[in-house]
Amino acid sequence: MFTAKLCSSYPAATRLEYRVSPTSSSRRRTLTAGALAAVAALVAAGVQTGSANAVSVRDAAIAHAKTNVSRNAELFGFGAGQDLQVKDVIVDADGIQHVRFDRTYQGLPVIGGDLVVHQDARGRLKDSSRAKGHSPVVKSTVPSIPAKAGAAHALSAVPGISAATSVPQLVVWAADGTARLAWQTTVSGLGKQGQPSGKIVVTDATTGEEIEQLDAEHEATGTGHSEYTGDISISTTQQADGTFALIDPVRGHTTKDAHNLSSSSVKASSGTLYTDADNLWGDGKKFSTDRATAAVDAHANTAWTYDYYKNTFGRSGIKNDGRGATVFVHVGTNWDNAQWSDACFCMMTGDGNGTTDPEQVDLDTMGHEMTHGVTSATANLRYSGESGGLNEATSDIFGTMVEWYANNAVDTPDYLFSDQSTPPWLRRFDKPSLDGRSADCWSTKVGRLDVHNSSGVGNHWFYLASEGSGTKTINGFTYNSPTCNSSTVTGIGNQKVAAIWYRALTVYMTSTTTYKGARAASLSAASDLYGTGSAEYNAIAAAWSAVNVS
Template sequence: MALAAVLLCGGAVALTAPAQAAGSPEDAAIARAQELIRLNPAAVRAADGDRYEVIRAAVTRTGSAHVRFNRLFQGLPVVGGDFVVHVAPDGALDGVSVSLDAPVAAATEPKVTAAQAVTTARDALRATEVGTPQLIVDGVGGTGRLAWRLPVTVATGEAEAVVDAVEPRVLRTQALEHTATGTGHSVYGGQVPLNTTQTIFDYKMIDPLRGNSKTCDMQHTTAGPCVTFADVNNIWGNGDPAHNQSAAVDVHYGSANTWDFYLNVLGRHGIFDDGVGTTSQVHRGVDWANASWSSTQKVMRYGDGSNGLRPLVSLDVVAHEMSHGVTQAVGGLIYSGESGGLNEGTSDILGTMAEFYANNAVDTPDYLLGEEIDIFGTGDPLRYMYQPSLDGISKDCWYNGIANLDPHFSSGVANHFFFLAAEGSGNTPYGASPTCNGSSVVGIGRDRATQIWYHALANYFTSDETFAEARADTLAATADLYGKCGSTYRTVAMAWAAVGVGTYSYPWKLCIPKWNLVWEEWPQPPILDPGPIKWITKVQEKGTLEVAEVAVNLTHPRRGDLRLELVSPAGRSYLLKAPDAKDRAADLADVYQVRLGGVAEAGEWTLVVEDVVKGEQSHLRGWSLLY
């Protein structure tokens, strides 16, 4: 059911919700979200003169709902004023994702005229073209100020400038074309199937199964026209970049695969979720060594690289650019600061997952970006998700000031997090992935990690998202999809801590019922000091599982003195926790993940606790093994 735009009045003006919501679950969610805004205006930073426009509503399998709103103030759009209302299954307010720090209180009469804004943007940015200014409230950074928004053309391409409407200065710019820059040497996917449209005379590179997505030829110009590729026998290209159709084959195949990934994995019907296909422009410019998504024209553009020998059309590049469009469509992440890194990281993450979805035998899936196009002429990729710093400039770990980096390099934090969440730390089939805090992370798999990232992007992220907010939002998305108690939630929290965003914490008390721990009655024999002591639990049935969970709760004045080990009925030993002289905290209540290699043995499993330092006494309160 199509959702029409709904305008709400904020501030002191009441919202009226229907007595009984009719229609779809999304309609009911919107009505409830409106009522919650009326009851909790401070939660959305409501101001007199606010209006809220419903963008969309999503209802999960658990009954929770997420309703996204845009904000207008005195009729002016508030950039960075978007928010998402989260509704619990019982209809209670489950939180609000909002970027504004305070209600908008900006004057709406500009002191800088539209003409002055044009001159300011042209002079400051050396813009060759400046479009018509639009008066807005700029809420980026948490506070609202009156500003002009202008489309500009600068040396690096299309961009958007924001000019202060109180004094003539450029507040910021953001690129409207998101690019992966490099060179390549061949077509990259081997022989692939293509969906085309047959006419009376020929076949067109128009995909009728995917919203009539088309691939067209810019004929080495930047202005066009872009002519849809045609062929008389429906056999396209020959694998040589010199053949006009070869690069088009990669793009048409790559966009179709990415469409299928979004549809079959994430339930999304095209970039804008409206079933309308994409337009892909091939052979743009002369020796243009770029690929981009144009957020103004809503098209993807691909150049042929230096001397036309290495077109930028590999599968991960196509999926990366198409994912920029999806990010724009679901609410946008401003392409600067930390949100810029999350924007670029989202394209790397979802583009890589589309590559895994394709599972092409020639361009095998991996966690490298742009390895096929060989940007440096050395065989090195553009980016390494398992250890981003291998490119010499991207960052593995968050630090205060990372927002000042180019988004292509600050994206390393998001890429590294996702890899750790999906595949885990240490040696993996895709590369060795270190952690920033020396921890060990056991991955939850690509499928779950993908669902979590997309759910957070679509239902929690706001345009001015920070890495700290992304941590909170992906944890909220994890709780929505997989609950708070279990290895999935824990891994997401651990993976963020492993890249320097937040610290690892787990809702131990909340999750105790899940493990059904048997608490020991005091007094119990203390843990030997020093020395090991064993406790036994019984597993009645065999199982098949990669990861088990060991929940442990014990007292000790200095838990860093303790070594924990799990021993299987067959005598296999799994180290849960090594001693750590730097850990001076008291007591231990945690859950450890154990890779079982697919086999859960029946019989008696043993927990071994060893105090390696003499002088302090401890007791085990309870422990449990859960498959």
């Protein structure tokens, strides 16, 4: 695993982009009041489902429903200048039909003018459901307030959205039962956490008075069939068109398909946002052909990482500014890796090697990579020498703590890093040298190792301080951690050690901290949190001595 260390910041600009949206009547099937007679004639002539030349059950239901509206115009408030637009048709098992319509007046959408026609299997009217906008008739469809003024008002009405654009649409607003010509303006931009955000502002097109304001997107909870953590709930956003998107409205991150673009080419604007009609995501399989499956894990595990830092340390996101990251899955081709990039504030995950390693989206891997962002925003440990090893160890430590925090029954918490996506494990904490490359103990040679291997000293220290030395079984897995000085170490639990390490990282470490400096920083942190000479302070010191750092 590696991290990109470039960092840049671009101020958000607000711009006015007033475009009058066309009505959707040209894209939908419509029927004017005058044309309803033709439909009635068609029905009367004997169009029946099941006949040789019959239209489908759905089309027959629509035809009957439009006839019922025409014949009961007063009931439905239907008259000259109005069109019906089919929105949905439901046919029950017993043949009962429910046809839902939106409507327009003089070509303008009527907000609050929707209706449902309930009819029996033969198309005879049984009942109706109607919104408050019974009559959409307005004196004029020519606005006194220009589109530009409506767009500008909407922008000023929602100051919490940055990088905003404003698109007004002329409508007949009748949601309270009184029809008014209005500008319905959609303001789109970025919310306080950097997530896509939108508001709809409605203003009277005659007086300029604001009528209402509502969210263009709605928080929702989807069901994800994940690769690594079973069936889980994920936070999604319901968009204005009714579809759901992998935008976390609470934490602010957005999950996208990179379409196998190489990691060096990925930008925040790359890829495609995941959307879905029913808010059910993925198939739960490793090496899945359903591209949303990896997205489920990535989206959920980014949330777990955010929650761990927020609920444990009070940290709001990677940079502690509440901003959500952009998360990419399907980066590269057979890219058996994952990466954090400060440059685009992005998390990138590959699809594994296609044979033994599945998608790199498991809990500790995701937590590891995003912790590189936390390190960059705090101590900014240089990615070489001993400070580079400490950088990697920090990501291993907190990636593992995210796994312990989630406490998922499918991905049982352990001290094996990336055991799910790189089986049986990529690195382990109790004896790092079991991978054939990593260091268990500090020596003058450690700084010359690859940072993923010099991290072993920090990982070993963390395990000893948390669980102690010797053989023990934890969550069904047996560990055997030796010490480098033949001492016996008693652990104080990983939550206390993680708290000490977080304070050391964010308060005392600098970009060039070495292992000796990390010992001093963690002892200062232990003293702050638990007192000098406390059991916690002494355990931290003993664990450092046990890996030859003094």
